[in-house]
Amino acid sequence: LELWERCVKLGLVETVFSIPFNTSSIVSLAQKHFQIGYLCLHSFQYDLARHAFDNAIRQNPNFIYSYLGKMMSYKHTLWSHIDIQSALLVYEQIEKLNLTLKEKDRDYLNTIYQWFAYPSNIRQGELNFMLSIQNMTLKYPQDNEIKVWYSLSLMNLGMNLNMAREILKKLLLVEPNHPGVLH
Template sequence: MQLTVISLWFLMNLLGFDLLPWERYVNLGSAGQPLGSAINQTSLAHQHFLIGYLCLHSFHYESAQEAFAMALEEDNTFVEAHIGRLLGFVSITQTLWEYMDREGTLQAWNETWAIFNNSNVTLTPYQLAYLNTVYQWFAYENISDGEDVFLQSMLNLTQTFPIDTDAQTQLGLVYLNIAIRETFELQMLEPPAMLEARKVLQKVLAQEPSHPGCLHYLIHACDIPRVGSAVQAIPYAHSYREIVRTASHAQHMATHTWIRIGAWPLAQEDNERSVNVSVILCMLKLNQMNSTDVLSFTFSELLIRLIVTEAQGLIVCDFEHVGHLYSVQGHMVIEGFFWLMYHGKRNQE
């Protein structure tokens, strides 16, 4: 049974549980059994965890870590929340980026095991295997070495537990990381690891067609300057932005595809929507409004209110995504120039 954040929120309110305003607002898609965990509908810890897990797959790492921390405040022996926290630490420093806070990640790892040992937590074979697999990602000082070992460990995990779509999705992401490295090392637009990422993620999508992480990573896997490959991401781009409506990065991701195929008006439209979503979510996270009031204002009114009251907070709140968005805007102008030159030349021929 798949559970959306919104349906769980209504259930939590009926049962008297409470969430933060931004948690009540978010609509981040759904997942079957995140990290292999069957969601307990009456547990606030599980509710926080599910929100964190879905934030993770839309690269909203700070929100994910906030949600995982709240889940662990409710139940510090919640194994999947610890795994999510570790994935968040690794992802924020390594996934599709080129730097790594290895000390911070190792500290989180040691804290996790201290809690497990002090509380006499008994891990299932799957939980232990997943934890040990994640460890490989940051056990090595050299990022490339860690990625290679993590890939092999994740392959072993998915072969041992073949029905787990979550691990398969993570496997696709690992292939995508390596593909980005291979693009430069092999001087190939579509290196072997990128083709493998698409293959793995498309298999997951056949089983979970609305999995937000799978859709997200498939867009990245097709994001190359080759129209024939980029057009493959069109259905993923449409689905992802419709399923994950309240994450700025999700609303922006489709622009990667639109830029590659020359659909400039769509790219501009989605970037504007991304800024809108970012401001609304930041209003809620900065405790300026509740989830009901925020929707009663126009975007301009929200922006004016936020600038007047929390201008500095806005910059900090969603800095990574808004900064990335505007860098893509600048890239869009350059990309458009070369795209028009290339296709104009081909048409003349």
């Protein structure tokens, strides 16, 4: 097992990597479930990720990132599988919460929504996601999670694989145990 997989089994998720999302007001158990879900998401364990995100939502129904993670679990980025209807149901749940989101949280929501916004043209949604996450890398240059998702979107589209590889190589130097960087 990789270090991060052993830590998840032991419940030591924070040992693996820090998630830069602003979670200061989040119930710690919700945060732990979110972290487990996020690690499962990066290791292609989409059903387990969804289960962990659901647990985080039960602990804190206003934890926006748990919903975003759940939405992302319906897009198997490298495997060309997408469940648009389920993801849009999660999006509707977020909208019903009527939360006041910070700008970055709204940017994440709008970016992830792009994947699912074009049911009749999945490729267009993938392209729009890539362009939106690329813009986020410029707007939030210190956010490594955004860089990971940008590189994965490039791989998903089969575009500029050298750039995707270079991004991940640089991130590997600062976050060697991050499962998303290890793709």
